[in-house]
Amino acid sequence: MFIRPAEIADEKLLWAMLYEASYARDGGMDSPDQLRDVPTLAHYVEDWGAAGDLGVVGGFDGVALGAAWLRLFDAADPAYGWIDADTPELAIGVAPETRGTGLGTALMSALLDAAREKFDAVSLSVRLENPAVRLYQRLGFVEVEGSGKVNPAGTTSVTMVLRFR
Numbered sequence: 581m582f583i584r585p586a587e588i589a590d591e592k593l594l595w596a597m598l599y600e601a602s603y604a605r606d607g608g609m610d611s612p613d614q615l616r617d618v619p620t621l622a623h624y625v626e627d628w629g630a631a632g633d634l635g636v637v638g639g640f641d642g643v644a645l646g647a648a649w650l651r652l653f654d655a656a657d658p659a660y661g662w663i664d665a666d667t668p669e670l671a672i673g674v675a676p677e678t679r680g681t682g683l684g685t686a687l688m689s690a691l692l693d694a695a696r697e698k699f700d701a702v703s704l705s706v707r708l709e710n711p712a713v714r715l716y717q718r719l720g721f722v723e724v725e726g727s728g729k730v731n732p733a734g735t736t737s738v739t740m741v742l743r744f745r
């Protein structure tokens with residue numbers, strides 16, 4: 581397994597992993613390219629490499645199969661798990677055939693180690709039925725009280741936050 585910092589050239593992989601993270605297939609999209617036309621999702625990746633962007637890429641045998649990244653949003657264009665303009669929101673995806681291999685845990689650990697140096701906290705949005713909730717809890721994320729919202733799938737998504745200090 582390898583983990584390395586995400587570079588500007590990784591934007592295509594990030595679109596592919598946003599497709600996984602947003603369950604776009606279940607929403608009827610056939611390809612990551614369609615995310616570009618959905619502003620509330622596209623803003624997680626478009627123009628990747630902006631100031632404040634931070635990410636990691638990982639995989640096996642030199643093949644990138646997952647990514648975790650974070651980005652700051654402002655009040656005028658908040659993301660799903662937005663808390664404030666100083667708290668970046670995290671997104672993560674691993675290729676379906678690679679899930680359950682420890683890659684997601686390694687990506688999260690590497691990204692959070694890097695984030696700790698730059699930010700006081702990190703947030704994310706997750707569907708309550710997603711098994712990833714356990715991963716986030718293990719790493720110290722806690723649910724933000726009152727953050728539950730009905731998502732496009734008709735289930736509940738919550739905001740979780742990890743405070744470093």
Ligand SMILES: CC(C)(COP(=O)(O)OP(=O)(O)OC[C@H]1O[C@@H](n2cnc3c(N)ncnc32)[C@H](O)[C@@H]1OP(=O)(O)O)[C@@H](O)C(=O)NCCC(=O)NCCS
Pocket residue numbers: 600601602672673674675678679680681682683684685686704705706707710711712713714715
């Ligand atoms: C969540 C995800 C990034 C974790 O990556 P991974 O490589 O599977 O992670 P690991 O092997 O390190 O396992 C860690 C945790 O991931 C979750 N996980 C494992 N396999 C999974 C799967 N097939 N689907 C969803 N989550 C899974 C579990 O929470 C697991 O913890 P557990 O053992 O306590 O159940 C990955 O499963 C994924 O891309 N899922 C679909 C997209 C997604 O849900 N992204 C997050 C949106 S908030």
